[in-house]
Amino acid sequence: MAYDQSQLEADIAALDGLPVYIAYNANVDAIVSVDEDLESFLERPPDPGETTPPTRLRTKQELATAITRTMATPGGDEVAMTDEFSATLEAELEPDSQQMGGQAGIMTNLLSSLGVSPITYTYLLSPTQQSMFDHPERVRYPRVDDGDLEFVSLADILNTDRTKINWVFEFSAGDELFGVRAKEGSRFIAASRPPEFDLFTGEFDTVIDQVGTVVDGALLAGYHNLTPDHVDAGYEETLRHARDVIRQLRSESEVDVHIEYAVTQDESLRRQMLELILPEANVIGIDTNELHMVQSDADLDIGDRTLSTDHGFDPDEILTHYRVLAALREQLGVECIRLHAMEYHLAVMDEYLHPDAVKRGLEFGAINAATKADRGRITAPSDLETGMTYEPSAKGREAIEVLADQLGAVTEDGALCTPTVVACPNRVVEDPAGTVGIGDIVSSSSFALELAVANGISDRDP
Template sequence: MDDARTRLRADIAALADLPVFVAYNANVDAIVRVDDGLGPVLERPSEPGVRSPPSPLASTRDLATAITHTMATGQGDEIAMTDALADRLESSLSPDRQQLGGQTGIMTDLCASLGAAPITYTYLLSERQCSQFDHPDAVRYPIVEDGQIRFVPLCEAEPADRTKINWVFEFRAGDELFGVRATEDTRFIAASRPPEFDLHAGTLDDAIDQVGEAVDGALLAGYHNLTPEHVEAGYEDAHRHAREVIRRLRTGGTVDVHIEYVAAHDDDLRASIYEWILPEANVIGVDTRELAVLSDDAGLDSRGNGPTAETPFDETEILAHYRLLDALRADLGVACIRLHAMEYHLAVLDSYLPPDAVRRGLEFAAINAATKASRGEITAPSDLRTGLEYGPSAQGREAIERLAEYVDEPVDDGTLCTPTVVACPNRVVDDPAGTVGIGDIVSASSFLLELAVATDRDGTST
């Protein structure tokens, strides 16, 4: 434990004042616990737990269909809803609590909480949303004046007059709605899609190279926030514009780009992201469901991609994950794809960063994940001591041993670290305080530490 604490202190020290750009999607999450009080607010679906939900969600019946389907499958999901349904939920539902949401919101908050120096851009930055950040004064916001960027404290940016709200319906295994019993602890997200989230950031787009001059890396997400109603010229034009912004960002300096993937239900939207956005990444972050969707879209065989309610954990599933990640990395031409699974974290790479930097990032991410799951939040570096109280997953170690045999490489203390594949066991919390945002926490924490270690910010060599 003493060695682990020493490593953790070194990792936290390495992140001090690390400059990173984070964009584009932030919102307020309205959290609703699925219980007996929710049913009367919704219209009963025709086949609870069986019928797949439509996209977008246009009624409370559609919403009930989506929630019960997620409860039955045991896999968290997110589907866009119409503006009309978003308005209806805000007028008829009272959340149990509210918190900062969206990949960009969650990752920015983590960056600031761990002592890094985030520069953040998002749309509709309202006073209500700004109040959800734990350390708003530690976050800078880019303002363009006469073609020059000036960075100001987050809440000094001109506030929007309304807020993007996502509704998050959380449930535990055994919870019931319309006769459907939840098979796992997870959640369903009904996501709003305001027209402002069109991947155009006004004058910032033309000056984004100045942001590139000020940062070492970028955590980008929100490319799935488009809808046909709000993008008249089509997904391709919006994503081609976003691609050019990423390229312009890099002209300002050496900027590694992490893209956090979200599997939208719109086939055309996913195809556009795959063609125009993902190939621009240095590293892509996915969970097991997103990996399956990506693999299917790419024409790869993703059967056996992960455990289900009917199939308990099998350590050999890591082999399928490894093969799919390797094939996707080659198909997209990116340097690294990282997977956050329940029992382990896995990265397949090719000349992205030194493997030891990636290993340290994954191990750090496991501590962050356990802390977030146990406490429900990470607001200061000292919180991470909680994550050390949870040991590495025994099932994760078994899976990594199986992968090591497959690639004919040794395992060191449960971790596999080679120039092309890195894996470490997760630290699993059996009774999590919440499930929303843990994947974003994993991706952000691993990427931050990889950057810090690779640039030797802590004074040690990799």
């Protein structure tokens, strides 16, 4: 059955009051368009578009290197800044706009707008950050008082004057910087890494199992925010602690955990996340650029296929995506990995939720993605009417047919739904109002709806 208005209404109704835990990273995104004004602010890099940026940005020239490199390659990218350079940008560069940023912040805003009841933890909550929550009255914050866990209003939590600001440099296809022309629209993020970031949360870590007893699922992200400045001797101790916190979260109840992956140029951190954090998930959310990095880090053997780094659409690429996801899922031992690509969404799974629930989640995620891309933000369920005006991608349908043929399966209304593979076309907005956070929108809306509807169909055979 094709996704229609009645299905949208049913999905929105299913989310009402759903309790979900969300952590760790919320910040403010300062949005800057890539144009002549930005070029005059930056310093021309050597070999624009060709040079790989350093793992910590320190100068305007290194920032220009990172932006032009991202414009020359598919997908977006993110690189951390030093505290000194972060302060320079805050003092000298005026953003075009500001909005909620950070995966936990973006996911909280979306889900609270759709009627979900989030419990959100983030390590910095300044007055500026607090003002970025669209529905603070619907969001609860965990606080430990004399050993007892309580959930309080965001209005009662202000723990710093400092605001974590990430700088987001957005460009459309055809935009140019230092002679490098973007072949597709995307963004580069220059991320701040304040020293206050810590995956050790004191007393809260010891009682987080109580959170697990009152929520249906958890959306966890932000592990990529670690830098060498946050740890004494490598990342292992901190990430082992973070792993133990996940285990403690679901020690008293069966809580599905979604971990949203994110790019970091720190290879050591990526490998430690791969070993210690990702295997703890029930489901992992990832995009094509991130999947390319993980394939390399995990040294996956998928025969003679390799992930393409070229621009343009190739329907056969879905076969490579499928093989990489299947190999990665097996290596990590997780139940499901969900890929959000430009033209389609693809889930590879084993003993996860019922495939019908996953299919509904992916279709709902496509509606949310189109709405976010068109409007720039989602603040109410009625906004999703915008997403319904965009048709499922014809290219996505074509790719999914290729995968279905390979698997000996059949599609229905462009979607593939089997016990181990689910795929649906995305709804693509050619000229998006913004690209930051669309992957987080897809993952959180898909995961929340999966949870909300899974119980109603769990007694049916796949």
